[in-house]
Amino acid sequence: MTKIQRHTALLAASAAVLTLAIPLTTATASPAAAPGPSPLDWTKCEGTGLDPRQRCATVEVPMDYADPQGRKITVAFSRIPAENPEKRRGALFLIPGGPGGGSLDQPSDEGQKLPQEVRDAYDLIGFDPRGYGRSTPVSCGFEHGDLAPSKTRPWPAPDGSVTENMATARRMSDACARNGGELIQHLSTANEARDLDRIRAALGERKISAWGVSYGTYVGAVYNELFPHRTDRIVLDSNDDPDPTLVAHGWLARFEEGVEDNFPEFAKWASQPGNPDRVALTAAEVRPLFLRLAARLDREPIPWPGANPEELNGNVLRQxxxxxxxxxxxxxxxxxxxxxxGKGTVPPAPQTPPDSVLQNGFASGAAICNDIAWPRSAAVYEKGVAESRAKYPLTAGLPRNAMLCAAWPWAPKEPAVRITDRGPSTVLLVQNRRDVATPLGGALKMREALGRRAVMVTVNSTGHGAYLDNGNACGDRTVSRFLATGERPARDVTCD
Structure with a gap:
């Protein structure tokens, strides 16, 4: 889910502090890394448009780390070698968001956006997490209608009822119980972090660096907690709140904050003179216009052939x-x-991936259900949805509603990992001020949890994903300098 998270004194730090940088005292990996425990079978990666230097391999890992001699699964990973062997420092793992996404192809695309000095210093490592893509995959065989974005995100009924959401949770969880196999019970953030350490060992690296984005920030923080002395330089970009009592349940709730932070930016854009897609004369008119239109579509959906669902209703607009x-x-x-x-029409139906791809993506996101136990009582969600709808009408109760985890048939196999300030100070957080999926409020919780281990760069920008994406030049320079040289700001800073 995909796509999915603090706001006080840290913002007051001056951007001038960026000039006060200090080197980290982590050891440099040998340019000639020791061989892994067994030779890797590097082959040409599947897919089109990939950098010809990228090669792929697999590593065998326990399905259940509590039973290391039991059933094994494979995790697929890729590598583009450092471009200057004389300057090579080690391996930079590209940790994807999700859960339900991979980075196997990212050395060929996102990785090539990295500045030359970073590509010179690191092998770029992508991977498909367990359960996803070219690693041992899972699928639950969900119904086609349940793959609709407005269904996988738990939008309540127009009157605020959660009855259909609870039924959907039961139906989708039952499908996973029937079709997901034993592996789906072992998809968790902690196990993904353990798999990363198996990849590290297979590569023969003593330590790894990482660039984790969105959910990848939580994976990176968990890896840093479980294997603190295996980390070199860790960048956590667009940060999730690591509260171990809530995890993804808390991330969903933060969409209230994220939408409120971001909708005013859309409203300003959508009311600009000369904008061919202008929807209102002033920014103040955009919110009430949107809310009226969503309510009208709740009452009178417009047929939308080829879409899923085949109508434009209020929740499809909200999604x-x-x-x-x-x-x-x-x-x-x-x-x-x-x-x-507004004219009673619809644009062409949006293009979506094949159902088979969606099936795997949604099923492999089961870590959100396995990391913690979600409330199972409809009354809990009814209360939360009612409160949320009253206070945050744009999100209409979604952030406090029931996902399939509300009916998940299995209990977590271990407690969620608690992120602490114990261990080497090797982390740089980078965070946009306005991020719908991982809001600043959640990022400040990650900063608080890591304590002295981290420094945070808050970027005065809008969008999900800061470094080399929706951030700004100041933030990008700060992260690139850290990866290339180990220098971080002396304390938390703001990039305006």
Whole structure:
């Protein structure tokens, strides 16, 4: 889920502090890394448009780390070697968001956005987490209708009822129980971190560096907690709140904050003179216009052939709003839907991946259900949804509603990992001030949990994903300097 998280005195730090940088005292990995425990069978990676230097391999890992001699699964990973062997420092793991996503191809795409001095210093390592993609995969065989974005995100009924959400949770959880196999019970953040350490060992690296984005920040923080002396330079970008009592349940709740932080930016854009997708004359008009249109579509959906579902209803509009706030480049998608629906029409149906891809992505996101036990009582969700709808009408109760985890048939196999300030100080957090999926409020919780181990760079930008994405030049320079040289700001700073 995909796509998915603090706000006080840390913002007051001056950007001038960026000039006060200190080197980290972590040991440098040998340019000629020791061989792994067994030779890796590097082959050409599957797919198109990949860098010809990228090669793929697999490593065998225990399905259940509590039973290391039991059933094994494979985890697929890829590598583009450091471009200057004389300057090589080690391996930079690209940790994907999700859960339900991979980075196997990222050395060829996202990795190539890294500045030359970083690509010179590191092998770029991508991977598909257990259960996903070219690693041993899982699938639950969900119904086609349950793969709709407005269904996988738990939007309540127009009247606020959660009855259908609870039924959907039961139906999807039952499908995972029937079709997911034993592996789906062992998809968790802690196990993904353990798998990463198996990849590290297979590569023969004593330590790893990492760039984790979104959910990847939680994976990176958990790895840093479980294997603190295996970490070199860790960048956590667009940070989740690591509260071990809530985990993904808390991340969902933070969409209230994220939408409120970001919708005003859309409203300003959508009311600018000269904007061909302008929806209102002033920014103040955009919110009430959106809320009126969503309520009208709740009552009178518009047929939308080829879409899933095949109608434009209020929740489909709300989900489009949520998706579009991830990146300002996507604002036109929401604006054009608002303009079309206002005329009683619809744009062409959105293109979506094949159901088989969606099946694997959603099923492999089961870590959100295995990390912690979610409330199972409909009354808990009814109360939360009612409170949320009253206070945050844009998100209509979604952030406190029931996902399939509310009916998950298995209990967590271990407690969620608690992120602490114990261990080497090797972490740089980078965070946009306005991020719909991982809001600043949640990022400040990650900063608090890591304590002296981390320094945080808050970027005055909008969108999900800061470094080399929706951030700014100041933030990008700070992260690149850290990866290339080990220098971090002396204390938390703001990049305006």
């Amino acid at each position: 489009t709003m949520l998706d579009s706030l991830y990146d300002p480049d996507d604002y036109p998608t929401l604006a054009r839907l608002i303009l079309a629906a």
